[in-house]
Amino acid sequence: MSQATHSDVREDGVIESVSGPVVTATGLSARMNDVVYVGSEGLMGEIIEIEGDLTTIQVYEETSDVAPGEPVESTGAPLSVDLGPGILDNIYDGVQRPLEGLEEKMDSAFLDRGVDAPGIDIEKTWEFTPTVEDGDEVAAGDIVGTVPETESIEHKVMVPPDYDGGEVVDAKKGNFTVDETVVELDNGEEITMHQEWPVRQARPAGDKETPTDPLVTGQRILDGLFPVAKGGTAAIPGPFGSGKTVTQHQLAKWADADIVVYVGCGERGNEMTEVIEDFPELDDPKTGKPLMSRTSLIANTSNMPVAARESSVYTGITIAEYYRDMGYDVALMADSTSRWAEALREISSRLEEMPGEEGYPAYLGARLSEFYERAGYYQNSNGTEGSVTVVGAVSPPGGDFSEPVTQNTLRIVKTFWALDADLAERRHFPAINWDESYSLYRDQLDPWFTDAVADDWPEIRQWVIDTLDEESELQEIVQLVGQDALPADQQLTLEVARYIREAYLQQNALHDVDTYCEPAKTYRMMEAIKTLNDEAFDALDAGVPVDEITDIDAAPRLNRIGTTEGYEAFIEEIEADIAEELRGMYQ
């Protein structure tokens, strides 16, 4: 966390009242959204309302024992994040204080208040290699050098967006701390590896473009049926226990983004601990390097201060934008945006604002769209291309999707993965409901899939969707009359649909092999089930009774494809066996 580095410290104020995280002060001259230090312990807060002489502050820390009359000191700068090498492989709270640093400073497993630490290590030296020479012209946003930040990511040092730019007069090479000047310009501007950026303001970028590449997630139902684009937005709503967090973890682990920013916003402490323990041990499927070396975690658990929860998603997306500016594809997971909305509601209610729907402030929709709009596929000003994909979990009360947060989110996002308590109860995971979910990216991503995987990808996907649709219609009849009362061809469709559900849609996140399914395997699995379908209907047409068709030995082996490592030979064998068995019945 950083602020106050170039602050013009203004007049100090005095606390007037304290009520939970909301503190008012008098005599404070400060701008809206500036960061202030509250009380004798110097608790961090942010100005959220100015009315006459009275300034309202939301405090990011516990306010027990803070009393009126204590001082308030303004830093004169808005809430900002430290940007520079050292963000990856790190874990922060909602205002970018490094949690490991805090543990050390506080010498306790519990979070104390009034302790601050910079977001990036200001003492560590990094090896800087300039990519510009004396005499080169550089503008704001241009890349001037590189730093090996982690095993897998090369950090690009850029001219800060608020600089004028000019001619390089000195470009140094060697080891420097983040605050030492590495490149000097003729107009006197000095570039270091350290930038700051206010979190509530989107970083400037070039043109937003229509995304055409999928974010390959390795999850069959997502890649196959409801893909999200690099630079796109997706929402995962679902009641508790339906697997939002597991899905988010799977995306963070397996998505083919260069950088992953994971924001644990008001969620469980143990879940964050799981991420902290797991990620360093896992390898990135693309590079084989540890997953943590491309990941930055922001953990503001449910019992950490509510105001810091509100800011955590902004901290996350600002970091994501910074790496996008370097030309990386960044995926941001926010779990859960409902907790963030509730933080808004809580603070709004303390301010006694007029509530909108269900007590949420009237500006909820505006805030949500502002946030998701920071996603996108960009032509950066420095000539690179980068993207920020945002995947937000939503936790609707009672699993009811008609509530304000879900509805406001749906108006913005283009991919919707609806989680379903019924599926979760029967341990169908991922419990994504195929009837309710949708992706508006399908068409624009099809060229990529036909190019990279198979020509008939769109057709076979459509066949899967049609079969599932037909199944849900038939199920309604089956509920009334039982399956045996259906005509033979419909019984067969139900059988095929069952394999789609059990063999293809279900995927075991805990199984070493099944946890990640490459698009080629996803395609082959759809194809294998289609083979069963085609062969079975051929047999039916040839007069084979439906019971005999559904009873073949080869079909149940479809369920084992997901967990089989060298799947190619296995699938070919199953397909051959299915054909042989079924054809043997009538030929």
Place this chain on the structure above:
Amino acid sequence: MKEYQTITEVSGPLVFVETDEPVGYDEIVEIETGDGEIRRGQVLESTSDHVAIQVFESTQGIDRECSVRFLGETMKMPVTEDLLGRVLDGTGQPIDDGPDIVPDERQDIVGKAINPVSREYPREFIQTGISAIDGMNTLVRGQKLPLFSGSGLPHNELALQIARQAEVPEEEEEGEESEFAVVFAAMGITAEEANEFMDDFERTGALERSVVFMNLADDPAVERTITPRLALTTAEYLAFEKGYHVLTIMTNMTNYCEALREIGAAREEVPGRRGYPGYMYTDLAGLYERAGRIEGVEGSITQIPILTMPSDDDTHPIPDLTGYITEGQIYVNRDLNSQGVRPPINVLPSLSRLMDEGIGEGLTREDHGDVSDQMFAAYAEGEDLRDLVNIVGREALSERDNKYLDFADRFESEFVDQGYNTDRTIDQTLDIAWDLLSDLPKEELNRIGEEYIEENYGDEETETSPEATAD
């Protein structure tokens, strides 16, 4: 210490006082009534010229002339190992006629958040001896696993059974008996329920290793908002400073939330869903998140909060917000209860989020995860078919469907129904599961690794079930 006689307003549990010196937020206040009685309260809002105080006991008898003293500190809980075996009221005062408590330390009851980096992920399997929990919704040390129940259901019996039977089999084997303690926080339960708990604690000798906090139904509602904090502060001290493995039972969370709503209404706050305050999620998280383990520290806090869902509706804000914070939930089901299934746990909506890491080879048994998945799927299928049977009758169903229906029946009567005094080992639980699964055709067991099927699938229909013995 400054004393004021400047009460300007008394409204429900709130008292407003004019002050001329600053008072800290959350500070503790003593109000002395005309007849010398002392009431305690806490500062809810502090401004430069007046404060709002939430009084824990009743505000009856408070008038404008009462004297108000600000103690200059926030609420503290005096903690010591000697608290074990003691019974306290909802504000932490002893009510068991025992000796005075000589505290080791006085700790702030609000508690600080555990740094996620310092947490240790819970992985130690706790054997409760209850098949529906051990087999399919496994509890681990440091977990918070609530019971979602309804009025008139035997959640107390279930909680007591867990408290009695809970053990960590691995440690028992190695002979390193770990120190185990129960912290029990009662919020607004009836005196009868309280007696039920106390009798059981005394009968089984559990009281010696328990600390009991009692806020009964006729105690002031506002007091309920501090009872769980006192209890958890005690639990934290025992767990993280004295190395105990603490099981914290909090009952009934519904009463706690009602108290929160009452205070919110008295303060004229903007209400959230169904009149509960908008900060209820944060408030509950401040309690539930105090469960867990800390790296390098011996002890642990496992929480079993109990709540009764108004009209059995789990979308009601209390169970809903709880479910979003806790690591799973156990549903106590009314239909199963009326069928005489004891404990009447409905496993389908129940869940333990920490189960996956706490089971398997070296922890429970290598086939545990697969078996559990298969049991869930099979029981869900059987349940679905029951609806169909009501319409078309059993004869209209295929042989496969009938097997699933039989499975669902046996599942309830043999796996779930075990009585409150039967303590099954995890091996017994899994053996019963295999006995049930062996009624299904082998190829239906698509969630179980082939090697486990080979080993455990009983082909003979006549094989008797290794039923656990009742003690």
